[in-house]
Amino acid sequence: MLSTLYALLFYTASVLMVVGLALKIRKYARTPAPLKIPTTPAPTTRGGVVLRMAREVVFFESLFKSNKWIWLFGYLFHVGLLLVLLRHFRYFTNPVWWWVELIQPFGVYASFAMVAGLAGLWARRFLVERIRYISSPSDHLMLALLLAIGLSGMTMKFAAQTDIVAVKVFFLGLMRFQINELPMHLPLLVHLGLVAILMIIFPISKLLHVPGLFFSPSRNQVDNSRDKRHLAPWAAELEK
Amino acid sequence: MVPLDDDSKKNDVRGPTGHPLEIPRLACGAMADLESYHAKPAHNEPLGFPGELIDDWKEVAIAKIGELASKNRAFQVYLDACVKCGACTDKCHYFLGTGDPKNMPVARQDLLRSVYRRYYTFAGKNFPWLVGARDLTREVLDEWYNYYHQCSQCRRCSVFCPYGIDTAEISMAAREILDTVGQGQKYCNEIIAKVKDVGNNLGLNPKALRATLEDLEEDLEEETGISVRLPLDEKGADILLITPSADFFAEPHIEGLLGYAKVFHAAGVSWTISSYASEAANFGMFIGSYENMREVSLRIRKAAQDLGVKRIVFGECGHAWRVAYSFLNTLAGPFDFLDQNYPIPQHILEFTHAEIEKGTLNFDKSRNDEYRMTYHDSCNVARGSRMGDKPGGQFEIPRAVLKAVCNNYFDMDRDTIKESTVCCGGGGGLLTDELMDLRTKGASPRMKALQQVTEDHGVTHMAAICAICKTQFSKVMPKFGYEMDSVLSVHQLVSNAIILDGQQTADDTSEAEE
Numbered sequence: 001m002l003s004t005l006y007a008l009l010f011y012t013a014s015v016l017m018v019v020g021l022a023l024k025i026r027k028y029a030r031t032p033a034p035l036k037i038p039t040t041p042a043p044t045t046r047g048g049v050v051l052r053m054a055r056e057v058v059f060f061e062s063l064f065k066s067n068k069w070i071w072l073f074g075y076l077f078h079v080g081l082l083l084v085l086l087r088h089f090r091y092f093t094n095p096v097w098w099w100v101e102l103i104q105p106f107g108v109y110a111s112f113a114m115v116a117g118l119a120g121l122w123a124r125r126f127l128v129e130r131i132r133y134i135s136s137p138s139d140h141l142m143l144a145l146l147l148a149i150g151l152s153g154m155t156m157k158f159a160a161q162t163d164i165v166a167v168k169v170f171f172l173g174l175m176r177f178q179i180n181e182l183p184m185h186l187p188l189l190v191h192l193g194l195v196a197i198l199m200i201i202f203p204i205s206k207l208l209h210v211p212g213l214f215f216s217p218s219r220n221q222v223d224n225s226r227d228k229r230h231l232a233p234w235a236a237e238l239e240k
Numbered sequence: 241m242v243p244l245d246d247d248s249k250k251n252d253v254r255g256p257t258g259h260p261l262e263i264p265r266l267a268c269g270a271m272a273d274l275e276s277y278h279a280k281p282a283h284n285e286p287l288g289f290p291g292e293l294i295d296d297w298k299e300v301a302i303a304k305i306g307e308l309a310s311k312n313r314a315f316q317v318y319l320d321a322c323v324k325c326g327a328c329t330d331k332c333h334y335f336l337g338t339g340d341p342k343n344m345p346v347a348r349q350d351l352l353r354s355v356y357r358r359y360y361t362f363a364g365k366n367f368p369w370l371v372g373a374r375d376l377t378r379e380v381l382d383e384w385y386n387y388y389h390q391c392s393q394c395r396r397c398s399v400f401c402p403y404g405i406d407t408a409e410i411s412m413a414a415r416e417i418l419d420t421v422g423q424g425q426k427y428c429n430e431i432i433a434k435v436k437d438v439g440n441n442l443g444l445n446p447k448a449l450r451a452t453l454e455d456l457e458e459d460l461e462e463e464t465g466i467s468v469r470l471p472l473d474e475k476g477a478d479i480l481l482i483t484p485s486a487d488f489f490a491e492p493h494i495e496g497l498l499g500y501a502k503v504f505h506a507a508g509v510s511w512t513i514s515s516y517a518s519e520a521a522n523f524g525m526f527i528g529s530y531e532n533m534r535e536v537s538l539r540i541r542k543a544a545q546d547l548g549v550k551r552i553v554f555g556e557c558g559h560a561w562r563v564a565y566s567f568l569n570t571l572a573g574p575f576d577f578l579d580q581n582y583p584i585p586q587h588i589l590e591f592t593h594a595e596i597e598k599g600t601l602n603f604d605k606s607r608n609d610e611y612r613m614t615y616h617d618s619c620n621v622a623r624g625s626r627m628g629d630k631p632g633g634q635f636e637i638p639r640a641v642l643k644a645v646c647n648n649y650f651d652m653d654r655d656t657i658k659e660s661t662v663c664c665g666g667g668g669g670l671l672t673d674e675l676m677d678l679r680t681k682g683a684s685p686r687m688k689a690l691q692q693v694t695e696d697h698g699v700t701h702m703a704a705i706c707a708i709c710k711t712q713f714s715k716v717m718p719k720f721g722y723e724m725d726s727v728l729s730v731h732q733l734v735s736n737a738i739i740l741d742g743q744q745t746a747d748d749t750s751e752a753e754e
């Protein structure tokens with residue numbers, strides 16, 4: 001019964017996340033940028049822009065220049081999250097890919113980094129007057145959600161172990177449209193329920209910073225306005 | 241002191257003045273009532289906007305948000321992508337100067353984002369309290385008016401945001417929405433109407449302009465003993481100079497204009513000013529109106545075609561250079577009728593710098609020895625344009641020219657120059673008397689950085705390449721213990737140092753007297 005419910009929940013969440021993100025990405029891609037507005041100094045070639053974006057994604061370069069505390073906590077959280085996510089591939093692949101095996105030992109520590117980063121970010125929302133001022137309930141809840149996901153996951157790893165083999169059978173089954181038994185284990189049910197919520201809100205929340213970063217004209221445009229004429233379709237209409 | 245709170249800067253208080261980027265405590269509502277004058281119907285209508293607040297302003301404003309989001313990717317992405325990380329909160333000179341939290345870039349964006357969320361997002365439609373969404377009310381509209389006219393669109397926040405979210409884009413969009421419902425700002429709209437009517441921000445007609453230029457030619461002849469021209473409407477000249485109209489009447493702007501004339505003279509090129517396009521400034525950018533910005537830009541294209549010039553060179557003006565460098569090709573191009581061997585358009589500093597490299601200019605640097613100089617990077621040049629071939633040329637070229645004509649040059653604190661430069665406090669359509677309180681407070685980070693180099697290196701003067709910066713500084717510098725003429729045009733220093741062929745110098749005269 002509960003297994004079926006969770007199966008349906010994950011199917012729904014996956015569809016909402018994938019379709020929602022696809023629609024958002026399509027919207028961003030189709031909305032024209034009427035003017036050249038890279039924040040200069042900016043690269044003068046496409047290759048340069050790819051490098052600039054890569055530095056933003058891999059190192060959070062602008063954030064580093066901006067504020068070392070936010071960078072530190074943000075970076076701990078995101079790198080932790082990345083490793084944790086990659087580690088989760090073991091529940092969806094059989095046999096487990098070799099590189100997932102490889103990061104397995106780091107993945108365990110990564111959850112600490114992730115939780116520490118989240119705690120730091122959340123603390124700032126209370127302690128730093130300026131950030132307290134700009135925080136809405138949703139900003140707190142988002143951190144609470146991620147923290148709860150992290151902590152419930154760590155509970156299963158370090159305290160109340162769950163039947164991992166059964167969990168893997170459940171997810172491998174879902175990928176073949178079969179519903180197998182999910183262990184009735186509270187931390188697991190909490191963890192999975194929260195993950196589904198995260199997936200559902202992904203395309204309608206500030207998690208849109210993930211696609212948004214790639215579509216930000218101030219970062220992704222080439223500084224070549226004198227050499228190459230840039231014209232949005234609706235602006236071209238004005239010239240007729 | 242909260243351990244997770246920011247920045248060693250806070251404690252690094254130097255001397256009596258404090259660190260330029262010292263973060264203030266929040267002063268909620270401190271600037272809430274500061275309201276620049278509203279435009280009259282006579283200012284709004286020539287720009288294609290309703291004369292005064294329309295009856296269905298609410299529906300129109302909400303629809304306009306959607307329209308802009310569909311026409312401008314930056315606006316759409318920036319409304320969605322902010323994670324409220326807070327990295328930008330201490331980056332705005334108006335926040336640093338006033339402490340008003342609504343002058344923190346993200347809070348300024350949220351004034352509009354909150355309404356966007358209410359009408360355009362799932363969360364805001366269904367759970368407004370959760371995501372800080374709010375209805376559009378008259379109070380909100382007035383708040384937009386006040387705080388979006390406390391942003392100089394300097395883009396400093398954009399440099400430091402992990403996604404490059406540019407509050408200037410949000411401000412421009414907000415002002416366009418306000419204009420669309422008849423809530424234009426007098427300063428900007430009156431000026432744009434004048435450009436459309438007469439050709440420049442001042443409303444200076446061709447006759448008056450000619451008389452001014454002739455007077456200046458006489459001054460130049462008196463100073464140098466040779467004839468240095470300031471041509472107007474000369475067909476067939478090689479270069480069309482587009483310069484801010486302040487260069488024709490204000491100090492220290494005029495001194496810069498004389499500098500351009502001397503450089504052109506020494507380089508041996510023919511050039512002209514146009515009475516039809518006698519303005520580099522384009523306030524269409526400040527109000528976020530593509531159509532108005534385009535219309536003003538097209539005057540430059542027409543002038544270039546009518547005069548049959550081969551090149552376009554822009555004088556010292558910050559936002560004008562952003563419009564010229566980044567937008568002119570889009571708005572008024574393609575410029576296939578100009579000489580493709582030169583950048584189109586070119587900045588006067590690129591021109592002068594190239595002549596210095598060629599060795600055609602003769603300088604006596606000691607003529608600027610009375611000044612100990614620093615340089616203020618204008619926001620729009622620094623973060624919205626370039627000079628030369630390489631990224632960052634907009635920082636190096638002005639400094640190279642300054643160092644070629646002055647012996648004493650010192651940079652201000654690295655966190656307040658180049659891409660991190662702090663605004664003069666008067667940009668973006670805020671250079672109007674009723675905003676003087678904001679302008680003074682907004683100038684304080686720059687003024688503190690200047691005070692530091694005054695203490696450390698005895699700096700006496702600051703050079704700038706923006707008409708707005710120059711006017712703003714000559715107004716606010718006296719409030720910080722400097723003479724009003726402590727701000728200089730870069731080409732004023734060029735003008736002081738350059739020795740033209742056949743020019744009589746003070747040394748010649750004294751020798752002659754002996």
Ligand code: HEM
Pocket residue numbers: 056057058060063070073074075077078121122139142143146207209210213323324325402
């Ligand atoms: C391409 C991948 C990503 C990049 C480049 C990226 C980048 C960033 C940056 C620069 C910040 C601001 C600094 C901070 O507060 O940490 C941020 C914040 C945030 N990111 Fe990401 N992120 C990515 C993926 C994700 C994913 C997959 C999630 C969650 C599922 C996520 C959740 C968050 C949250 C919740 C915040 C706000 C933290 C706070 O409230 O202070 N990010 N991200």
Ligand code: SF4
Pocket residue numbers: 321322323324325326327328329345346400401402403404405
């Ligand atoms: S730095 Fe960017 S993402 Fe962070 S709060 Fe400011 S605008 Fe939002």
Ligand code: SF4
Pocket residue numbers: 331332333334343344345348390391392393394395396397398406407408411
């Ligand atoms: S663009 Fe400049 S003035 Fe406007 S919010 Fe950003 S830092 Fe402040």
